Amino acid sequence: MSTFLIRRFLWLIPVLFVVATITFFLMHAAPGGPWDRDTTARQVDAKTQKLLSEYYGLDKPILMQFTSYVFGGKNSKGQFVCGAVCGNLGISYRMKGLTIQHYLFAPPEDKPFWYSKFGYSLRLGVYALLFAIVVGIPAGIIAALKQNTWIDYLSLFIVTIGISVPNFVIALLLILIFASGLGWVSIVPNSWDQVDVWILPAVVLGFGTMARTARMTRASMLEVVRQDYVRTARSKGLAERVVVIRHMIKNALIPVVTILGPALAGLVTGSFIIESIFGFPGMGRAYVTAIGQRDYSMIMGTTLVYALLVALANLSVDIMYGFLDPRIRLTD
């Protein structure tokens, strides 16, 4: 088990390196730059542009820019600054004087970590995932046990909506119904310490994942219901409740776990749209605006954070597999 973990952690290094390489060169291949080179269109004049480029190292050859971002290099003052390998994700071109890691991970003063941009997104992502699990898995189980009844069809209807309707449409619908119409929750928070303002963003963000989870759980349960060992369990005279809970559910959830890991990573990085609609102070927004602004270090930083999250989520799925399914033994 520990050898397995060490090996898997070491694998993160080449994965992240490849992600960094591809992102870096794609990003530089895209036309345009952080300050537009077309001097007629923008106010930044040629001289300022040159100074800025020197300050941020953009005047250097592209390979050197890459190595100094990833491994480290000399800054404009000639001092050595360690790169992404030390956790330094670079200086933002837009947030003056702020490093990316500070922008994403540092909470406001006197606040704990989860008040940082990443912390907000992490909390929202976890709530959304909890919603997806708590609603999706039981819905899938019940739909499978009541196959071809109105309960099954109702859940199939909701699942189809969840998978096919974009979440910003669902967001607007839910806002109309539950905030403007019924007034059950507020959507313009005085502070994100209020509990009710989290409900709609979490539900909307988790809705698609909930639908996929329910669909997968249902399919997986229907598979398990036909298994020989379920018949064996019944032949022993076990109560139906015991057959379902002890013999079916654990087996049925093994494939469902596979989608939940990457789903959490996706939910934490959040959705730019959901964060915009609800004015949410998370990192999803930073991720997308950085692309439009060609804020190179912000693009690299958020991408690497995202890649690390996906990799860790997949790793945790593999570890959970070992606990759920005794046939899988985690060795090298």
Added chain:
Amino acid sequence: MADLLNVQGLETQFRTREGIVHAVNGVSFSLKEGETLGIVGESGCGKSVTVMSMLRLIPMPPGKVTAGTAMYQGKDLLKMSNEEMRQVRGAQIAMIFQDPMTSFNPVLTIGRQVAEPLETHMGMSRKQAYARVAEMLSLVGIPNAKERLNDYPHQFSGGMRQRVMIAMALTCNPQILIADEPTTALDVTIQAQIVDLVKRLRDELGMAIIWITHDLGIVAGLAERVNVMYAGYVIETAQVKPLYANPQHPYTIGLLGSLPRVDQRERRRLISIEGLPPVLYQKPTLCPFAPRCVYKVERCMQENPPLMQVGPDHFAACWVDTATGRMRA
């Protein structure tokens, strides 16, 4: 001796896309205390469905038991409440299945699974149940039974798993053990071990056995009485010796002819029965075996023969007396 189990006119149907499949058609038989009954037939002839219908283990829908009674201790298994049925399953009538690979839950330990009937029916605590499970596993010949309680099914070989399955079925001392092709998925040497094990346990514990198989050789050494099934009908039933010495139904004759025998001097070709058993979408108006039968006469195509007495305690469903070629009725 009194009948322990008496099944009369059992009929089971499955609703499928192609129509209603008549899987079991008026099967009747009885089982005495301590008796071993063999049910023999090709795949898909309704052997398993017959016993599964009795224990109400067929998936409903699409399956449905449409007629018949199965009297056990003065009560009809087919009309019991679900709760009563559960108290019979595993405690009084237990079952072992064909494929020991898929019949265990892969994510629960062996100890956990074998202990379940004890906890359910005997109200034992986990600890008491595990102690008894260890005893049972030693009884069926699992070495180091105590240490293996926390192992998972995949850590056992096929033969060992089938032994565990037998232990699991017998934990509550059932009166009837139903074995649904328990040796089919095993290789021949293991088959013999399992059959010997069941014989030994039968002599020690005295339960009655219904042994389903397509292997006439196994039944010959194990059962006292044999039902031969074809297309959901019992087509011949007799004590083992008369059945093997003097088979009456052409199908039984064909089955026995397809077996190699070590007691015959001269070499002979093994006979095979041409064709496949039918899937019945309607109740047949002809003998269901007639299309494959070498003895068939005109009447076979017009009327399905009922079971007729052909000897002392020997019944066959055939219009033709296969020994003489004369008509029976």
